[in-house]
Amino acid sequence: MTTSPPAEGPSARxxxxxxxxxxxxxxGMGVVHLARRGPAGQRVALKVLRPHIVGDQEARRRLEREVGSLQRIRSQWVAEIVDADPWAEVPYVATRYVxxxxxxDLVVEEGAIEGDDLYWLAGCLAEGVASVHSVGVLHRDVKPSNxxxxxxxxxxxxxGLARVADDPKLTHTGWLLGTPGYLAPEILYGEDAIPASDVHSWxxxxxYAGTGHPPFGRGPAMAIMDRVRRGQFDLDGLPHDLRQVVAAALDPEPxxxxxxxxxxxxxRPLTTRRGERPAAPPPSAPPHDPYTVPLALAAQAAADDETDVWPGHETAEPLTLALTSYQPPVxxxxxxxxxxxxxxLSGxxxxxxAGCAAYPWLTTALxxxxxxxxxxxxxxxxxRDQRREYRGRKWYDGVQLLVAAPWHLVQSVPGAVLLALWSxxxxxxxxxxxYAIATGLGLALFVCGVVLAVSLWLGPGGSRVRGPVGRVVNPLAADLRRWTVALLVVLAVAAVLGFRADLAGATWTPANDRPHAEMPRP
Structure with missing residues (x-):
């Protein structure tokens, strides 16, 4: 970036x-030149875009829309766009020259940044990313070279220009827009970038600035990406409080x-708005992760060998400052x-x-x-949720859920038996x-069915029943039209079963007759 400019002349391009x-x-998007318009014009950084970035009309229109948004950014921490022409024979984007x-390159030449300068850099860089987000654009490629x-x-x-290059022609299998060690895990999984992705890259x-080396190490791209997905980073060298902040922002789960x-x-109290520095809390040990990848997927976990533990990751503290992970209000x-x-639910x-009144044994068993x-x-x-809390979202979550399903069926037997006996x-x-008040057989069976249902709902371990049922009932109740249709269906089923019990009496299938048939009916 400090290349001496050649003298201008008639042959200058x-x-x-x-x-x-x-x-x-x-x-990946083009070549950047130091340029100037006219002999006394302002010097700019002129990015000449490659043909495959804007190779058709739709790509140029996309570039025009993005540049229109980006030109609204006015921030001292961003090299603003001063000019652009997506429709030129050679499309270009001109930004303020820094x-x-x-x-x-600064870290390579002078080493890691320390002290107040590091806090200043962290704060100003966050301000720059926030300026980009303020116009509704994601950066998608925050890294030391940018x-x-x-x-x-x-x-x-x-x-924002990384979004311009987000084109199917470029992102087909085998292509990756960005530097692996600075891309968020969700992008590596093929998901869309979100504001939290830029936080991870920040x-x-x-x-990198505070330690002098990439947080996810060096080596083959696949190895680096695997460390990113597992949140295996090295933050040795960062101040304790900033290390907590960075560790929280590098969480694999957005x-x-x-x-x-x-x-x-x-x-801001440490950088752009000087004030009293907040005190860092004492470190706390991370939870032990007992989960492993099942069976044929175990090869994925081979990189987790304890000889490959990165310094700093095994002692990374959860963030407990004012930055405690955001939980939206309920x-x-x-x-x-x-x-x-x-x-x-009453329906x-x-x-x-009604089912118990019509088909006592079948309904009870069901x-x-x-x-x-x-x-x-x-x-x-x-x-699954607990695994994700420890390790974040993984590509094999669905497969692991299916593989573990038989075990969960067995695991739930003791609780299910206890709940069944109670109910x-x-x-x-x-x-x-x-029987004591001589209600009649049909009504007695109806009452037994209702009591059984309520007991299964409220009995010991009933929360495991309420949870899945609530996932169905709650969305239906949230929409009046869907709730009305669902209620009509439930009442219709109850009415059909009730009429069946009233007209034909109870059917004791698979038994031939009701229990204690020799006893007189009340």
């Missing part, structure tokens, strides 16, 4: 009226990372929606009661088996009360 003075560098080394140092101040470049860039607003809330469910949930209880399956599914989902005991008690 021009692009869009700009005279190219020196070649500053190149990347006469300094890139962060990557940060120019104007003295001790970082200036972010190439903001943290990796700050870690929802666990601090937001940019949270980062700036913590950084919205209060409106009273009308809670009422609809209760009505729909399901009526179906169970309810107990269904409770067992729901408990198994809830255990499997909890195990059957209450149902039998209800039957004895009905």
């Amino acid at each position: 021009t692009v869009g009226g700009y005279t190219l003075l020196a070649r500053l560098g190149e990347g 006469p300094g080394l890139s962060l990557h 940060v120019l140092m104007e003295g001790r101040t970082p200036i972010l470049i190439d903001f 943290a990796a860039t700050v870690a 929802r666990n990372r601090p937001t940019l607003d949270q980062l700036l809330t913590w950084l 919205a209060k469910v409106p009273a009308a929606e809670r009422f609809r949930r209760g009505v729909l 399901i209880a009526l179906v169970c009661g 309810m107990l088996v269904l409770a067992w399956l729901l408990r198994s599914g809830s255990l499997a989902a909890s195990a 059957l005991g209450l149902a039998v008690a209800a039957a004895l009360i009905c």
